Amino acid sequence: MKNNEKKIEEELNSNESRSLNFIETIIEEDIKNNKHGGRIHTRFPPEPNGYLHIGHAKSICLNFGLAEKYNGKCNLRFDDTNPTKEEEEYVNSIIEDVKWLGFDWEDRLFYASDYFDQIYEWAVKLISEGKAYVDDQPSDVISEQRRTPTRPGIESPFRNRSIEENMDLFEKMKKGEFPDGYRVLRAKIDMSSPNMHMRDPVIYRILHATHHRTGDKWCIYPMYDFTHGQSDYLEGITHSICTLEFEIHRPLYDWFLDNLIETEYRPRQYEFARLNLSYTVMSKRKLLELVEEGYVNSWDDPRMPTISGMRRRGYTPESIRNFADRVGVAKRDNVIDVGLLEFSVREHLNKITPRIFAVLNPLKIIITNYPEDQVEELELEVNPEDTSMGTRKVPFSREIYIEQDDFMQDPPKKFFRLGPGREVRLKGAYIIKCEDYKKDENGNVVELYCTYDPETKSGSGSQRKVKGTLHWVSVAHAIDAEVRLYDRLFIKEEPDVVDKEGENFKSNINTDSLKIITGKIEPGVLGVKAFDKFQFQRLGYFCVDPDSTNEKLVFNRTVTLRDSWAKVSKKK
Numbered sequence: 001m002k003n004n005e006k007k008i009e010e011e012l013n014s015n016e017s018r019s020l021n022f023i024e025t026i027i028e029e030d031i032k033n034n035k036h037g038g039r040i041h042t043r044f045p046p047e048p049n050g051y052l053h054i055g056h057a058k059s060i061c062l063n064f065g066l067a068e069k070y071n072g073k074c075n076l077r078f079d080d081t082n083p084t085k086e087e088e089e090y091v092n093s094i095i096e097d098v099k100w101l102g103f104d105w106e107d108r109l110f111y112a113s114d115y116f117d118q119i120y121e122w123a124v125k126l127i128s129e130g131k132a133y134v135d136d137q138p139s140d141v142i143s144e145q146r147r148t149p150t151r152p153g154i155e156s157p158f159r160n161r162s163i164e165e166n167m168d169l170f171e172k173m174k175k176g177e178f179p180d181g182y183r184v185l186r187a188k189i190d191m192s193s194p195n196m197h198m199r200d201p202v203i204y205r206i207l208h209a210t211h212h213r214t215g216d217k218w219c220i221y222p223m224y225d226f227t228h229g230q231s232d233y234l235e236g237i238t239h240s241i242c243t244l245e246f247e248i249h250r251p252l253y254d255w256f257l258d259n260l261i262e263t264e265y266r267p268r269q270y271e272f273a274r275l276n277l278s279y280t281v282m283s284k285r286k287l288l289e290l291v292e293e294g295y296v297n298s299w300d301d302p303r304m305p306t307i308s309g310m311r312r313r314g315y316t317p318e319s320i321r322n323f324a325d326r327v328g329v330a331k332r333d334n335v336i337d338v339g340l341l342e343f344s345v346r347e348h349l350n351k352i353t354p355r356i357f358a359v360l361n362p363l364k365i366i367i368t369n370y371p372e373d374q375v376e377e378l379e380l381e382v383n384p385e386d387t388s389m390g391t392r393k394v395p396f397s398r399e400i401y402i403e404q405d406d407f408m409q410d411p412p413k414k415f416f417r418l419g420p421g422r423e424v425r426l427k428g429a430y431i432i433k434c435e436d437y438k439k440d441e442n443g444n445v446v447e448l449y450c451t452y453d454p455e456t457k458s459g460s461g462s463q464r465k466v467k468g469t470l471h472w473v474s475v476a477h478a479i480d481a482e483v484r485l486y487d488r489l490f491i492k493e494e495p496d497v498v499d500k501e502g503e504n505f506k507s508n509i510n511t512d513s514l515k516i517i518t519g520k521i522e523p524g525v526l527g528v529k530a531f532d533k534f535q536f537q538r539l540g541y542f543c544v545d546p547d548s549t550n551e552k553l554v555f556n557r558t559v560t561l562r563d564s565w566a567k568v569s570k571k572k
């Protein structure tokens with residue numbers, strides 16, 4: 001992992017200003033040629049059937065980012081054509097997530113369902129021109145007749161119904177005279193096209209379901225493919241950006257517009273490669289399974305690759321936007337190292353987080369020559385990367401905690417932390433020396449006895465140097481907090497690759513992805529609010545969980561520090 005990070009950092013440094021991506025190149029060309037009068041209008045079109053994930057974040061940053069860069073507009077549009085899987089909860093979470101990422105659609109929040117009347121009219125237009133027909137066959141027969149790309153499909157026996165009969169049946173479908181799936185409306189295009197999407201696709205289906213916006217007004221719903229391109233058209237979208245799997249749908253979208261629209265203006269679709277991340281699954285269907293089957297606690301569980309999960313984990317919008325920018329826009333599918341995302345998160349948190357001391361695996365030290373009732377308020381910097389953040393007061397006393405693994409009974413030479421007879425600096429305080437220690441009946445070290453050198457107080461100008469510096473928390477002043485330590489949710493770089501038949505991505509779940517411990521934290525932490533972020537020095541970045549209360553603080557570990565030990569000891 002460390003090497004990986006180094007590689008990422010080197011690559012980033014050598015590549016600071018990036019060249020135009022292929023969509024930017026197209027846009028700049030279009031602006032030059034005054035296409036659409038130089039207007040740039042994009043949209044982010046989620047289906048409200050799940051929470052947004054980091055892949056969507058990529059698409060959001062791309063669409064809104066292009067609009068920002070080229071002085072254009074970007075709409076937020078819900079492609080809500082499937083009432084059975086869509087819910088208000090998802091709409092609300094999507095709105096919150098896009099806002100949180102820092103983007104603004106102004107007054108352009110749209111729903112494909114707003115266009116249902118127009119789309120219905122368009123279906124009627126196709127029928128009236130002999131370009132659509134009602135098919136009475138069940139869906140499995142229709143699929144079978146489509147056959148394969150290399151064999152021409154079989155025409156439906158209903159394909160040549162009269163316009164009048166089609167009109168009448170479609171009207172009856174709309175009026176609710178038939179049960180679900182009883183008939184469909186199909187576009188009459190080309191049953192032998194090598195593009196399967198052109199083989200008389202279904203454009204309307206019967207579904208007696210309540211829609212989250214239109215209620216029970218409709219019992220027929222347009223298919224996604226019969227809605228998406230037309231919605232772009234209605235909104236005046238100039239560049240319809242979507243992921244590669246829709247490339248093959250493009251001729252169909254164009255066919256619809258060519259057969260429905262008189263004007264010259266057309267939205268033009270461009271496809272880019274979807275973002276894939278190592279150690280991560282991204283499909284909403286799979287994420288829903290993780291939630292419903294209890295592998296995680298909720299959509300916003302900090303282990304989820306959802307935007308709300310990342311927010312809860314402590315990621316910042318800036319770090320996600322930086323990540324999206326660094327990933328770039330590819331034309332071919334690839335897998336991005338999740339380390340690049342973590343790198344972007346660290347990079348931003350390093351700049352903005354206050355430092356505090358927290359001990360996660362406490363080992364008590366008694367400083368035997370320190371006065372029993374004395375407490376010193378030491379002044380430490382809040383953030384060495386940003387001195388404008390000022391200083392903080394940290395109490396120091398005779399009994400303190402350090403991390404268990406900062407002491408070894410029989411340390412090797414290169415171990416610059418504590419061992420019998422060895423010295424370290426307590427950060428911001430004094431140099432101490434380990435004189436003795438106590439073990440319990442199982443041989444575990446339970447207490448250290450140290451002496452301190454009063455001449456070595458930090459900031460006093462003392463010249464004495466030691467190699468190691470440790471963080472610490474005063475026992476009498478420590479605040480207990482629940483600390484949730486997260487690890488990757490999957491043990492495999494590509495969770496979808498399984499070893500045995502019958503397994504699926506869930507076989508690759510890391511059963512140790514959450515460890516809950518009680519940490520000891522410096523008292524300055526009292527009064528924190530949900531989503532406040534800190535660097536626990538030498539340990540990593542942590543974020544206050546919404547479960548946290550004044551009585552019981554709860555922290556999530558956002559991400560560990562890279563090589564934290566080297567950093568702290570170098571500083572002193």
Ligand code: ATP
Nearest residue numbers: 045046047055056058059242243274275282283284
């Ligand atoms: P999933 O397949 O992950 O469940 P989806 O494609 O069904 O997602 P939509 O709500 O249809 O989700 O997606 C909204 C927009 O986000 C679309 O334009 C889609 O192309 C884009 N998008 C979805 N997943 C990714 C991804 N992994 N990388 C980039 N863009 C994505």
Ligand code: MG
Nearest residue numbers: 046047224284
């Ligand atoms: Mg989709």
